[in-house]
Amino acid sequence: MARYHFRLAPLLSYRESLRDQCRQVLSQWLARDAALVAEQQRLEEERERQFEEMRSVQRVGVAMSVDKLATRRYRLGQIAVLHQGLAVQRQEVARQMELCRQALIQADQGVKVLERLSDTQHAEFLHREEARESREREEIWQAGRGRE
Numbered sequence: 001m002a003r004y005h006f007r008l009a010p011l012l013s014y015r016e017s018l019r020d021q022c023r024q025v026l027s028q029w030l031a032r033d034a035a036l037v038a039e040q041q042r043l044e045e046e047r048e049r050q051f052e053e054m055r056s057v058q059r060v061g062v063a064m065s066v067d068k069l070a071t072r073r074y075r076l077g078q079i080a081v082l083h084q085g086l087a088v089q090r091q092e093v094a095r096q097m098e099l100c101r102q103a104l105i106q107a108d109q110g111v112k113v114l115e116r117l118s119d120t121q122h123a124e125f126l127h128r129e130e131a132r133e134s135r136e137r138e139e140i141w142q143a144g145r146g147r148e
Contacts, residue, residue, distance in 0.1 A: 004125045012114040019107035026100040033093045040086050047079045 006012070050072050057069075 002125075002129060004122050006118045006121060008114055008117065012111065012118065015107065015110045015114060019104065019111050022100060022104040022107045026097065026104055029093055029097045029100055033090060033097065036086050036090050036093060040083060040090075043079050043083050043086070047076060047083075050076050050079070 054069065054072055
């Protein structure tokens with residue numbers, strides 16, 4: 001039996017490679033987004049600690065130095081600015097992830113088209129081979145019958 005060879009196999013391999021690259025880039029953007037989320041959470045926890053320290057001093061009635069209070073308020077302002085910067089970065093990362101997802105969808109569709117074509121051509125090849133083998137068996141049977 002002859003062996004099937006998909007003549008567009010190099011193109012399929014190339015498209016699979018592109019798809020894999022798209023997946024890798026998307027996973028990098030997802031990791032970047034996760035890191036930004038973790039940083040936002042860390043800042044939020046620090047912000048809560050700063051507020052809690054200020055509240056606890058006011059509840060207890062302990063005199064806190066003006067410098068310490070000013071330092072905490074300044075740090076809260078820094079945290080707010082950093083948090084806002086992270087939000088902007090996350091928006092950019094989200095935009096990049098969406099672009100990567102679209103590219104991945106297109107790359108995956110390109111691979112699937114070639115895979116379907118390969119499957120169809122392989123099925124046709126098998127059908128032709130089966131028909132050829134059937135004819136050969138018929139000819140052999142006819143030749144054997146003709147000798148009688």
